[in-house]
Amino acid sequence: MGRKRRGRPVDGILVLDKPAGRSSNGALQVARAIYNAAKAGHTGSLDPLATGVLPVCFGEATKFSQYLLDADKAYDATVTLGITTATGDAEGEVTSERDASAITEQAVRDAAAAFVGTIEQIPSMYSALKKDGKPLYELARQGIEVEREARRITIYSLEITAFRSGVQAEVDVSVRCSKGTYIRSLAEDLGQALGCGGHITMLRRTAAGPFTLAQSKNLEELQVLRDRSDFDGLDALLLPIDLALPQMTILELGDTAGYYLMQGQAVQVPNAPTEGLVGLKLNTGQFVGVGEILSDGRVAPRRLVSNMRQ
Known part of the structure; x- marks a missing residue:
């Protein structure tokens, strides 16, 4: 029997404004401790010199962090x-x-x-x-x-x-x-093209996939809530897991299709794309995971959440 993880069963995405001087993993570990989260991971490293948008996935969201790694980015430098x-x-x-x-x-x-x-x-x-x-x-x-x-x-x-x-x-x-x-x-490369050389002296990520600085929170803001033991306030800052799939079509499953897909079976879904990966939600709005379109048009489960807390 596996060892039970310590911490709260927190699910969702935190858009963290990573401070300068910390590694991405270091910032992640501080955020995880503040949330007392059982499981956490980030979605693409920033240099210690760099600041800005670092999406942190908690709990079930870690299953889908790979899709954010493939997302476009924006920087000021x-x-x-x-x-x-x-x-x-x-x-x-x-x-x-x-x-x-x-x-x-x-x-x-x-x-x-x-x-x-x-x-x-x-x-x-x-x-x-x-x-x-x-x-x-x-x-x-x-x-x-x-x-x-x-x-x-x-x-x-x-x-x-x-x-x-x-x-x-x-x-x-x-x-x-x-x-x-x-x-x-x-x-x-820009410095070389100009014939004088060059290097970065400031780097700030302003967007990663759908996430922007306007949505971000810094560690100091999070710590204020933790000092009050305001876990409801902390959890309210988390964004839905399906936002980790910025380039995927999201399909809504009816009651029957949702039931069988959650049992691991491929299902027919009206108006589904003809190929590729798709995000999946129940008709209640609850996100259930990622599926893949089979050659016969059915949607097969590929990665599902293991609970319905989200």
Whole structure:
């Protein structure tokens, strides 16, 4: 018999505003402790330097966090030109310095335009991407550099929101991009295109899938509620599990179809798509999981919640 998890059976998604200086897992563990949640996981790491939107899944929501990993992201960042670092951000050792005072805002805009669209990007050695089971940043800290294959990503928009000229010119950018985009690599590539080098000095994630900063809560706000033992208030901040499926069609199941699907059987659902994965709700509005369209048009259960608390 398995060991029972300690903590409350909390289900739902918390949009956390991750603070600077903490790892994503560190911020997750603090949020989990505040909620006294039995089970929790996050949906895509942010560097310790970075702040902003970090969706945290509690309980049954952890079963569906993989779909948020595939979601598009948005960031605000500051790129300092004229300096390159070993890590591509302000925490790394300076590896080169050049005078960027001749760089103009128009030159930055022209260079940035070349990165919009589908491009190939080589991940940083200081990324969380794994090689033989180890994150690249762990190898980099040991002085080991390995060959990384270029990955195809999409930059939907790269807007220059401010430019401050100088020997170390600064560029504020707003980026919308596909999963797997490394903003520090984008900053390095932009600096290289301008001939002076560059690195990230500020990075804030403003959106992850359907979740935005406007929905986010910081650890201090959560702690105030915990200090009052206001678990109802904490739970009221959680968003529904089905929001983890931003790109899926959500189907409503009738009573009979819902019953048989929850027993693990494929069912017919009117107006279902012809292929792919779909989210599933009962006609009461309760989310029950994810299904897949079979070749005969029926919907088969693929990942279901194991309770009806949600």
